[in-house]
Amino acid sequence: MTQILFFWEPSDPPFTVKRDPIKRNNQLRSALEKRPGFIVGGSLVSWGDEWFSAFDLAVFLWIPPDIRLDRLRKREFTRYGSVIYEDEHRNQLFEEFISWASGYDNPLSTRRSLVVHENWMKKLSCPILELRGDYTVQERLDAVIKQMAERPV
Numbered sequence: 177m178t179q180i181l182f183f184w185e186p187s188d189p190p191f192t193v194k195r196d197p198i199k200r201n202n203q204l205r206s207a208l209e210k211r212p213g214f215i216v217g218g219s220l221v222s223w224g225d226e227w228f229s230a231f232d233l234a235v236f237l238w239i240p241p242d243i244r245l246d247r248l249r250k251r252e253f254t255r256y257g258s259v260i261y262e263d264e265h266r267n268q269l270f271e272e273f274i275s276w277a278s279g280y281d282n283p284l285s286t287r288r289s290l291v292v293h294e295n296w297m298k299k300l301s302c303p304i305l306e307l308r309g310d311y312t313v314q315e316r317l318d319a320v321i322k323q324m325a326e327r328p329v
Contacts, residue, residue, distance in 0.1 A: 180207055183218065189256075189266060197223070221288055221296045229301040233327065235320055236297060238290070238308040241281050248277055303327060 182204045187193040195203075201224060208214055208230070220227045239247075252260055252270055260270040281290050297304050305323045307316055 182207075189269060192269065201226070219288060219293065221292055225299075228299045231300070231302045233302055233320075233323060234297065234300050234304045235316075235323075236293065236304060236306045236308075237316065238306070239310050241278065243310055244280075245274065245278055248274065 180203075182200050183195060184191050185193040185195050204216070204223075205226075208216075216231070252273070256266065256270075259266050261267055276287075279285050279287070279289065283289075283291055285291065303323070305319060307319055311319075
């Protein structure tokens with residue numbers, strides 16, 4: 177499976193330079209046109225109205241904040257190592273990221289958040305499978321396969 181990043185430009189450190197939204201959408205649209213089937217991972221909130229009808233199924237994954245933040249901290253350490261603690265600039269980026277991620281469940285947040293995602297999902301034309309809780313990868317996979325098998329062709 178090929179992974180393509182659309183939101184972020186290649187940069188050092190990674191994930192610090194956002195791609196121009198028009199270029200990003202054109203790149204994603206072009207990539208999807210070349211494939212009979214695809215999986216898009218991540219959030220397309222604020223990417224534009226064209227994406228509301230682009231999918232056959234949306235899967236929304238939510239896990240409790242304490243588990244999510246623990247996993248994010250471990251992921252960042254696995255990706256980058258101790259530099260996220262030892263280098264002042266990288267530590268600042270890491271702490272800003274964790275602070276941003278910890279606000280996801282705040283119902284008053286107007287940025288990318290649970291409320292924003294829930295409102296965005298209401299606009300989708302496809303079925304939505306919501307998996308809220310700490311499920312294993314296998315449990316999530318089984319739920320997606322079951323949902324896909326039940327949908328009309």
